[in-house]
Amino acid sequence: MNTDIQLTDWREQALQFERQINQTVIGLQPAVRHIILAVFARGHVLLEGNVGVGKTTLLRAVAQGLGGDYQRIEGTIDLMPADLIYYTYLNDQGRPCVDPGPLLKHGDTLATFFFNEINRARPQVHALLLRAMAERSINAFNRDYHFPHIQVFADRNRVEKEETFELPAAAKDRFMMEINIDMPRGDTELDELMFNPRFHDTDRLITGVANSGIYYRLNELAQTVQQRIQTSPKLHAYALSLWKATHQPHQYGVQLTDVEMPQLLMAGASPRGMSYLIRAAKTRAWLEHRDHVLPEDLQAVFPVCMTHRLFLNPMVAYRKEQLLPELIEGILNQVAAP
Amino acid sequence: MRILLIMALSLLGCSGQIDEPVSYFKVETPRPFGYVNGDEIPQHIVIETRSGISLQPGSLPVKGQINRWLNLNQVTVKQSGQRYEIDFLYQVFYAPLEVKSLTLPGFTVQLSQGEKSIGQNVPAWTFTLSPLRELMVRQSEQGEYMRPDSPPPLLTDTQALYGLAASLSVAVLIAVYLGYLYGCYPNMLRRTVFKRALRKLAGLSKADMEQALTVVHHALNSLNGQPLFLNRLGEFYRRNPQYLQINAQLLWFFNYSNRYFFSDGMIVVAQDLQQLKNLCEQCRKIERGSR
Numbered sequence: 001m002n003t004d005i006q007l008t009d010w011r012e013q014a015l016q017f018e019r020q021i022n023q024t025v026i027g028l029q030p031a032v033r034h035i036i037l038a039v040f041a042r043g044h045v046l047l048e049g050n051v052g053v054g055k056t057t058l059l060r061a062v063a064q065g066l067g068g069d070y071q072r073i074e075g076t077i078d079l080m081p082a083d084l085i086y087y088t089y090l091n092d093q094g095r096p097c098v099d100p101g102p103l104l105k106h107g108d109t110l111a112t113f114f115f116n117e118i119n120r121a122r123p124q125v126h127a128l129l130l131r132a133m134a135e136r137s138i139n140a141f142n143r144d145y146h147f148p149h150i151q152v153f154a155d156r157n158r159v160e161k162e163e164t165f166e167l168p169a170a171a172k173d174r175f176m177m178e179i180n181i182d183m184p185r186g187d188t189e190l191d192e193l194m195f196n197p198r199f200h201d202t203d204r205l206i207t208g209v210a211n212s213g214i215y216y217r218l219n220e221l222a223q224t225v226q227q228r229i230q231t232s233p234k235l236h237a238y239a240l241s242l243w244k245a246t247h248q249p250h251q252y253g254v255q256l257t258d259v260e261m262p263q264l265l266m267a268g269a270s271p272r273g274m275s276y277l278i279r280a281a282k283t284r285a286w287l288e289h290r291d292h293v294l295p296e297d298l299q300a301v302f303p304v305c306m307t308h309r310l311f312l313n314p315m316v317a318y319r320k321e322q323l324l325p326e327l328i329e330g331i332l333n334q335v336a337a338p
Numbered sequence: 339m340r341i342l343l344i345m346a347l348s349l350l351g352c353s354g355q356i357d358e359p360v361s362y363f364k365v366e367t368p369r370p371f372g373y374v375n376g377d378e379i380p381q382h383i384v385i386e387t388r389s390g391i392s393l394q395p396g397s398l399p400v401k402g403q404i405n406r407w408l409n410l411n412q413v414t415v416k417q418s419g420q421r422y423e424i425d426f427l428y429q430v431f432y433a434p435l436e437v438k439s440l441t442l443p444g445f446t447v448q449l450s451q452g453e454k455s456i457g458q459n460v461p462a463w464t465f466t467l468s469p470l471r472e473l474m475v476r477q478s479e480q481g482e483y484m485r486p487d488s489p490p491p492l493l494t495d496t497q498a499l500y501g502l503a504a505s506l507s508v509a510v511l512i513a514v515y516l517g518y519l520y521g522c523y524p525n526m527l528r529r530t531v532f533k534r535a536l537r538k539l540a541g542l543s544k545a546d547m548e549q550a551l552t553v554v555h556h557a558l559n560s561l562n563g564q565p566l567f568l569n570r571l572g573e574f575y576r577r578n579p580q581y582l583q584i585n586a587q588l589l590w591f592f593n594y595s596n597r598y599f600f601s602d603g604m605i606v607v608a609q610d611l612q613q614l615k616n617l618c619e620q621c622r623k624i625e626r627g628s629r
Contacts, residue, residue: 230602231600232600232601232602234600235600291601292600292601293600294568294596294600296567296569299569334564334565335565336555336559336565337565337567337599338548338552338599
């Protein structure tokens with residue numbers, strides 16, 4: 001019973017946190033909801049969107065609201081893995097010094113690690129990040145460093161493709177969600193963004209987000225949520241059908257225009273991807289005041305959890321911006337429960 | 339004596355036949371009787387001329403109507419040296435009431451030698467034409483004697499009928515296939531989804547609640563064309579606005595189904611099944627258009 005009360009309290013804090021973010025970054029409610037889900041499911045998040053739509057502001061606001069030690073690095077073409085671990089400089093006495101880099105600076109209290117423009121970094125950097133994301137540890141100076149609380153937020157620009165490195169499939173798979181950030185559509189929000197001086201100074205805007213101080217309890221909370229929220233055999237069957245449909249969509253009646261469906265996909269969702277999906281769905285059920293997962297929970301997080309895990313055949317890969325959303329929509333429209 | 343012989347030979351030389359322009363002329367005609375309306379009458383003319391004399395083809399009668407009852411159907415002229423063989427084929431269109439004597443008109447064949455012209459008469463030819471019918475209508479002999487012509491025999495149309503039947507069959511098959519492509523039959527089936535669902539529900543009891551819920555889910559999915567969930571009812575109502583009137587029942591159904599299938603500790607009572615059947619009946623009424 002105590003756990004139930006605790007979960008209820010936590011939910012109120014989570015929803016309050018969500019409301020606060022929505023007041024800071026306006027017009028991005030669906031993206032904010034997905035980030036909240038990822039945070040409380042302890043999953044890493046990759047944001048993709050056009051320039052200046054608020055990706056960085058959103059992530060900074062979330063990091064500020066969560067509390068915890070925060071580090072940030074900008075992806076550049078000459079960034080090397082060592083730059084994440086240490087940096088060298090000459091001190092006041094002219095002696096060379098080695099100090100911990102962004103990853104090691106806060107040690108095991110590192111909470112939010114924000115990797116800006118991740119696709120500008122080299123694959124070597126991606127490889128280091130892979131281990132940090134998957135195992136929450138890295139090896140440096142002949143020993144392992146653990147980051148039990150690390151939460152990686154990364155973003156990438158959708159427009160520019162020059163001097164960028166496409167994230168490898170393994171790196172993408174370690175992100176729980178890839179969230180597309182689009183410009184707010186409502187005229188009211190656009191008007192606010194243009195004329196309200198509050199949104200002109202990002203630093204002041206972020207400073208206004210209250211630090212909830214909940215960050216270092218998130219692991220415990222997430223574990224509780226995952227244990228308390230139940231899934232029924234019917235839901236297992238539904239999730240299994242969704243998984244199979246990501247590998248063989250044509251067998252579930254999914255049809256896309258001008259595509260030979262059996263040749264559409266090179267790879268479907270991975271087991272890790274499906275476990276992330278269920279974790280996110282359970283977290284959503286918790287936020288929706290339920291103690292059991294419904295198909296609509298899976299449907300709500302399916303696009304953000306799955307789109308970056310489906311790899312199209314090179315013959316149609318050039319149409320992925322169009323085909324992947326259609327495929328996800330088709331799968332959700334064809335798989336029934338019960 | 340010698341002088342007498344010379345004179346006798348000279349006289350003999352001068353006593354030869356005088357040269358005629360036509361050395362041979364003959365008109366050959368068939369029998370001059372026994373013709374009826376529509377018969378064809380051939381006429382064969384042979385002319386042999388002296389050397390240097392030629393026939394003027396323009397002087398021959400031309401093909402076509404000669405007079406109101408006589409047609410010249412064919413004119414053929416064959417020449418071999420000075421011999422001309424001319425064939426005419428006349429046709430008679432005269433319906434006499436009694437045997438009547440008629441005459442193929444005569445004409446003159448022109449022969450020419452240089453600028454000189456000589457005529458050769460082809461005489462008229464008389465023949466008799468018989469009537470085709472009785473002159474007296476014999477009413478006494480079994481009533482009507484004059485009968486209409488027999489109707490023409492009909493052409494065999496069996497093949498055409500078979501072809502028509504085959505074409506119609508193919509057309510029907512194509513129309514059925516086209517209907518399938520246009521998705522007409524799912525629509526037809528959709529009009530009976532709740533009829534079939536009600537039939538299945540009829541035999542189910544409280545213990546078969548899972549099956550009963552599945553039946554209604556399948557019916558709603560069929561109607562919607564894709565799986566229908568609680569959070570997509572809005573789209574469903576946009577496509578099927580007539581179901582908006584049972585929104586409360588549908589909400590009950592989806593919430594009940596969610597609790598039954600996805601949460602623990604659901605206790606089923608008999609009233610639930612009855613409510614499910616009521617929902618299905620409401621849907622059936624909407625499906626039939628009576629609500």
